[in-house]
Amino acid sequence: MQKTEGEESKAENEEVKQVTLMTSDGVKMKVEISIVYEMEIVRSFIEVNDADHSVPFPLPNVSSHTLDLIIELVKNEYDDEFMKTFSHDELKEVLVAANYLNMKTLLDFIATAIANLLEKKSVEFIRNFFNIVNDFTPEEEAEIRKTNEWVFQDLDED
Amino acid sequence: MAKSGEDRLSTLPIELIHRILSFLDAAAAVKTCILSKRWRSIWKCLPVLNLDDNYFQDTYAFDYFVDHILSLRDDSANLYELNVVCHEELEDGDVIDSIIDHVTQTPSILSHIQVLTIQAECVVQNLHNLSICQSLTTLELSEIAMEITPFNFPSLKCFYLFDCRFESGSETFFNAFEDCANLEQLFIDDCFFYGEIQNFQIVAPKLIELRISHWRVDEVFDSDCVIELFTPKLQLFRYHDSYMYEFSTEESLSFVEEVYIDMDEFSEDKDLFLRLTELFEIMESAKSVFLSTSIIQVLSMFSKELAEESSPFSRVETIKLIKDSSSSSSSSYAVPSTVMNYLFGKSTEFDIYEWKGTKSRSIQICKG
Known part of the structure; x- marks a missing residue:
């Protein structure tokens, strides 16, 4: 639906087919309006203000590298294979940016991908992914396993 | 720059x-409590829970887990979506019934839950208790068996029934969805309605999409049961079966846009022919019509009767032929001229395509 509207405005007016976005590292990027329309934060601003598209819209929380990844993902209609090439930091960067830009489809897509990545992984892998420092003492950790035996019972047998 | 990114x-x-x-599966989500002090209680406040017996050795372990996760959750945290999947056949429906009890007895769930899906091969007793749940918009039931009185889910918009068995008693008139006044989407797939139903009414004033496939009323395949539609806002209708029920409606369905009718089998059966033409008349407003080639074959067997019938679709723009992958890949398909005249009679412009899955392409029509 958003795409259709993008295509319509593209057909109506050649000038509005791209919007310039200014990333946190100062890069100006021209982005197709159909992609920009998936970014609720930019879309609502453009619609309310009927803004001049040549003035860059600032995205102080999104780097040019992250924006590149997002544009590629949307262009490729959320291709799993492309996303599998992302590093853990890139996955998290895209997640945080999708949340900031309020891109619902991308947010769910990337959250699902991260959930799939973490499923059935070791505690150490997950700590590593989220940069978590284990602040439990071995005694505390044993205590948690004991009080939550209703979920850890099968794990102990592995 | 890189450093601030890392911090974030x-x-x-x-x-x-x-x-x-x-x-994530709920068991994996709970296990994150071991990661660090910050993570210790995060699972207690999750807005979505996916309970799946796949992660447990047996039903007993799953039961034990479900009991704990629900009772140890933070009661002040709202739950918006609950998905339950039992792959193992259950001896009884106690797990499911206790989950439903928990939903209806916990205020932070009862007044916020929007999506509930249950897949479990068992008899469910207390599903009707969910009628007090005013936030529920989507309910999906798979493989369950239950006695039904009419469903009473006033807030429900999407109702999906897959592979379910319903016992409807000795009622001959059955109005299953009358108390689901906000229903917009209803899918009934591979479901049996046991009983003596002669007249199955679907009363749903806001219904937009209705999909019926492999639905058996009264267990008897050649049942004379009539399906009556009181669905004035219906836009999309999909029917897929080897059998055709008789459909009827009192008021015309003037908002219908798309009709998809796929018959697995066909026979030279006058009743089938009459039921099909009646259904076409009910769906007379459709702009897109999808028909399986078996339906064209049935119609062509009654060309004498067809010649006397007036054409049903007054607004049709495209007709697509559904061909299953086993049928020949030939790009032309002979549609007899009587059938063509019948289907397109009132329309001057139309396109006809063959359609497989999501792909469609132009098809050469040979008048037979």
Whole structure:
């Protein structure tokens, strides 16, 4: 639906087919309006203000590298294979940016991908992914396993 | 720059952690309590729970887990979506019934839950208790068996029934969805309605989409049961079966846009022919019509009767032929001229395509 509207405005007016976005590292990027329309934060601003598209819209929380990844993902209609090439930091960067830009489809897509990545992984892998420092003492950790035996019972047998 | 990025990523905001964990199996989500002190209680407040017996040795272990996760959750945290999957056949429906009890007895769930899906091969007793749940918009039931009195889910918009068995008693008139006044989407797939129903009414004033496939009323395949539609806002209708029920309606369905009728088998059966032409008349407003080639074959067997019938679709723009992958890949398909005249009679412009899955392409029509 958003795409259709993008295509319509593209057909109506050649000038509005791209919007310039200014990333946190100062890069100006021209982005197709159909992609920009998936970014609720930019879309609502453009619609309310009927803004001049040549003035860059600032995205102080999104780097040019992250924006590149997002544009590629949307262009490729959320291709799993492309996303599998992302590093853990890139996955998290895209997640945080999708949340900031309020891109619902991308947010769910990337959250699902991260959930799939973490499923059935070791505690150490997950700590590593989220940069978590284990602040439990071995005694505390044993205590948690004991009080939550209703979920850890099968794990102990592995 | 890179450093500030790392800092930002080292502590993801809690709503993003919730969102990731919402796509995980609940057992894996609970196990994150071991990660660190910050993570110790995150699972207790998750807005979405996916309970799946796949992660447990047996039903007993799953039961034990479900009991704990529900009772140890933070009662003040709202739950918006609950998905339950039991692959193992259950001896009884106690697990499911206790989950439903928990939903209806916990205020933070009862007044917020929007999506509930249950897949479990068992008899469910207390599904009707969900009628007090005013936030529920989507209910999906798979493989369950239950006695039904009319469903009473006033807030429900999407109702999906897959592979379910319903016992309807000795009622001959059955109005299953009358008390689901906000229903917009209804899918009934591979479901049996046991009993003595002669007249199955679907009363749904806001219904937009109705899909019926492999639906058996009264267990008898050649049942004379009539399906009556009181669905004035219906836009999409899909029917897929080897058998055709008789459909009827009192008021015309003037909002119908798309009709999809796929018959697995066909026979030279006058009743089938009459039921098909009656159904076409009910769906007379459709702009897109999808018909399986078996239906064209049935119609062509009654060309004498067809010649006397007036054409049903007054607004048709495209007709697509559904061909299953086993049928020949030939790009032309002979549609007898009587059938063509019948289907397109009132329309001057139309396109006809063959259609497989999501792909369609132009098809050469040979008048037979």
